[in-house]
Amino acid sequence: MKMSELSERSGTTVATLKYYLREGLVPAGESLGATRADYSEMHLQRVRLVRALIDAGVSVAQSKRVVETLDSPPTSRHDLLGKAQYALPASHPDVAVSAEVTDLVAGLGWQVSPDSPALRSLTGAIAAARSAGVPLEPESLTGYARATEGIAAVDVAAVPRDDLAAALHRVVAGTVLVDPVLAALRRLAQEHVSSGAT
Amino acid sequence: MKMSELSERSGTTVATLKYYLREGLVPAGESLGATRADYSEMHLQRVRLVRALIDAGVSVAQSKRVVETLDSPPTSRHDLLGKAQYALPASHPDVAVSAEVTDLVAGLGWQVSPDSPALRSLTGAIAAARSAGVPLEPESLTGYARATEGIAAVDVAAVPRDDLAAALHRVVAGTVLVDPVLAALRRLAQEHVSSGAT
DNA sequence: TCTTCATGGATAGTCACACTACCCACGGCC
């Protein structure tokens, strides 16, 4: 398809598409001479992914890291999570993992790499909440953790079995884009639970 | 305390504090004449809350709505959730609630107001994820919803019983600031679950 | 063939946001 069609179908202006191309968020189309290029369904998908990431609050620079990862698929299923974790935008990337977090994970019996960026994110997020007057007792954290096991079970079940590239796409895009879904569900569940209904 | 002390203890420059005061994010201190004012522990708490919200990605304008809500506490426990939902920053505030979301909530047996902003956020978040190639099957959504019930149970259990103002603070701040904690836990749980350990 | 128009490629401009810097006048405080 032509750029104008890519623009229409993705709901993105041509100027913005050019910007994404410049920034490397979307690969160049197949050149058909100096003044024409052909874009495929893959390009359309990519533009939609980039738009969804940016609308979800991910910066252009972080989005670039994400899509670059998608362009170099993992060699094995075992690589999947590692590649995804490394590509995903992480908050508080430079705090030191607290002993509390280490103990929490150990107490849960979770098998996670001590280098996982999520450990740093968790440490930072807990500190931020507490500094704002949200106590976050250890038993609350344990309760939250048990609930996220259920979330992760759904996540893992939804990953395609055979196609590694599709699996990586699902893990990376799903991790970022399902967070807002979970946040909304959490608010609804709060309303339900606090209404006292069974 | 003096403004300089408030600045030190909150880790915020005097210039930024003045900015927050101007924008109404922090109430003025008690005036001690024309060139001096006294700030209390409440002001320090408020500054830390504002900083945490802004660091979490909430805009200044939205943060103002949040803290304004805290300044007019609810008259009853019943008001709590309503006031909080109304004050909290919501994504996709102007989409129409989809039938799928209505059916999902009904199928779960959840009691929620049909006007809840979270229904709109959920509709928008699902649409955003799908447009980026994350399918989100109905059974996945149901699974996520069941897991968020556990999260909400922890949330509700952590709300102070007697002090309504403290309860509102906890609900509002907790809802926004615990989201990143849950996101980090989710990533760790993914790693654990996908490792195949029981 | 002539004209129109979309494209690639590049540069510069815009807009919102969250500060940040500077200024002034005043009034405690040593």
Place this chain on the structure above:
DNA sequence: GGCCGTGGGTAGTGTGACTATCCATGAAGA
């Protein structure tokens, strides 16, 4: 009496995400 911290105000800064304009080219319709 001099100096610093403050309230109050205005203006400037840096970043991020576009957005607008320009130009040369070449495809496609009249």
